[in-house]
Amino acid sequence: MLSKILGWGGKDPTDPKRPKDGSAPKGTEPPVPSKAFPKFVSALANQGESATVIDFGPVIGSNVAYFGERLGCKLFIEDLLTELERHRKAGTMHTLADAVESRLRQQEGSVDGILCWDYFDFLDKPSAQRVARHLVKMLKPGGAIMGFFCTSGVEHSHLTKYEIVNDQSLRLRPHPGAGGKKLALHNREIIKMFDPLVVAESFLLKNNSREILLRRK
Amino acid sequence: MWKRDDAVKPAAPAAPAAPAQTTTHSPAAETAATRPTAGNAQHGLERHAVNIGKSVVIKGELNGSEDLTIEGQVEGKIELRQNVLTIGPNGRIKAQVFAKAVIILGEVVGNVSATEKVDIRDNGSVDGDIASPRVAIAEGAHFRGSIDMQKAGAKAEKSDKPEVKPAAASTPAAASPAAPSGSTAPAAR
Numbered sequence: 001m002l003s004k005i006l007g008w009g010g011k012d013p014t015d016p017k018r019p020k021d022g023s024a025p026k027g028t029e030p031p032v033p034s035k036a037f038p039k040f041v042s043a044l045a046n047q048g049e050s051a052t053v054i055d056f057g058p059v060i061g062s063n064v065a066y067f068g069e070r071l072g073c074k075l076f077i078e079d080l081l082t083e084l085e086r087h088r089k090a091g092t093m094h095t096l097a098d099a100v101e102s103r104l105r106q107q108e109g110s111v112d113g114i115l116c117w118d119y120f121d122f123l124d125k126p127s128a129q130r131v132a133r134h135l136v137k138m139l140k141p142g143g144a145i146m147g148f149f150c151t152s153g154v155e156h157s158h159l160t161k162y163e164i165v166n167d168q169s170l171r172l173r174p175h176p177g178a179g180g181k182k183l184a185l186h187n188r189e190i191i192k193m194f195d196p197l198v199v200a201e202s203f204l205l206k207n208n209s210r211e212i213l214l215r216r217k
Numbered sequence: 218m219w220k221r222d223d224a225v226k227p228a229a230p231a232a233p234a235a236p237a238q239t240t241t242h243s244p245a246a247e248t249a250a251t252r253p254t255a256g257n258a259q260h261g262l263e264r265h266a267v268n269i270g271k272s273v274v275i276k277g278e279l280n281g282s283e284d285l286t287i288e289g290q291v292e293g294k295i296e297l298r299q300n301v302l303t304i305g306p307n308g309r310i311k312a313q314v315f316a317k318a319v320i321i322l323g324e325v326v327g328n329v330s331a332t333e334k335v336d337i338r339d340n341g342s343v344d345g346d347i348a349s350p351r352v353a354i355a356e357g358a359h360f361r362g363s364i365d366m367q368k369a370g371a372k373a374e375k376s377d378k379p380e381v382k383p384a385a386a387s388t389p390a391a392a393s394p395a396a397p398s399g400s401t402a403p404a405a406r
Contacts, residue, residue, distance in 0.1 A: 059358065059359070061354040061355065075364045076362070076363045077362065077363070
């Protein structure tokens with residue numbers, strides 16, 4: 001009920017108004033404030049010109065414009081949600097971490113920022129640990145990783161894509177796909193798997209998700 | 218190859234220089250290339266743009282100095298530094314692309330470099346890196362790769378291959394061997 005009032009989680013994919021071709025509806029969902037995102041952007045600005053950013057989500061035109069035109073970043077769009085869906089359908093979730101590692105081929109210490117969104121929620125713990133280790137290696141000193149982590153597991157959750165509205169707010173939109181189970185990680189597990197990064201910011205959201213910003217000193 | 222010479226009636230939509238470099242081609246492409254002036258009236262109206270039909274398959278390098286719309290398949294390299302390249306809904310490209318502006322309604326696998334703009338329309342798909350000062354991606358488009366808006370100018374000039382002089386536009390066979398060093402086009406055999 002709180003989600004419906006506050007508009008968290010996007011619209012129901014079974015909504016009859018949703019386009020039948022599976023594409024997400026236009027961004028009519030209300031923007032929601034983000035406290036970690038402005039700090040993520042600030043971290044990119046401190047990295048100097050032409051920061052390199054990896055986005056785990058699917059391509060969104062406004063996100064491209066934001067990072068490319070507004071911030072002058074080089075943006076890698078990895079669309080790992082599609083990879084997730086593919087592995088789930090094939091029953092090969094145990095190899096998803098391999099696929100993610102082979103997809104993210106950036107050199108060690110070459111990336112300024114990584115937007116995981118809520119991707120880690122859909123990974124089992126061993127896969128989450130492997131992917132986290134891989135991200136840590138890629139991150140430059142001073143770099144940042146931002147993600148959303150659920151506080152309690154959910155048997156089935158739809159996929160969400162995160163549209164950047166402005167420096168302080170995002171729009172959560174449903175992404176086509178079957179979705180899947182979400183597993184919760186404890187704070188200490190997150191801290192450990194992203195070691196030696198430090199948790200620079202952590203906010204508990206009204207939908208009981210944690211918005212976390214990790215930094216490499 | 219794309220020289221605007223009224224004395225030389227352009228061939229059918231298939232790129233005239235391509236057959237010299239084409240290692241495989243469909244019979245329809247041959248037919249299109251040799252068919253006498255069936256579409257000349259149309260060509261007269263479209264002298265500033267060339268269309269490659271969906272039955273055409275090109276492997277090699279495609280260079281030109283006119284706007285180009287591709288509905289067929291191209292594998293290799295496409296270079297239209299001063300012009301607009303449109304990949305139509307049926308276009309299937311596996312190539313490195315360099316153009317002034319690129320509009321994508323079909324499928325591209327390869328890197329795309331533009332000096333002005335890259336526009337991926339609804340149902341368009343790109344797997345590769347984009348370098349362009351402006352990039353527009355429609356809601357229903359697919360993209361995976363990197364987008365670099367800062368180094369677009371540098372990348373557009375970074376091509377190893379110098380521009381091929383369109384001296385032998387009417388003699389397709391001459392175009393490939395005449396290419397200066399650095400060309401990666403397979404020679405016609």
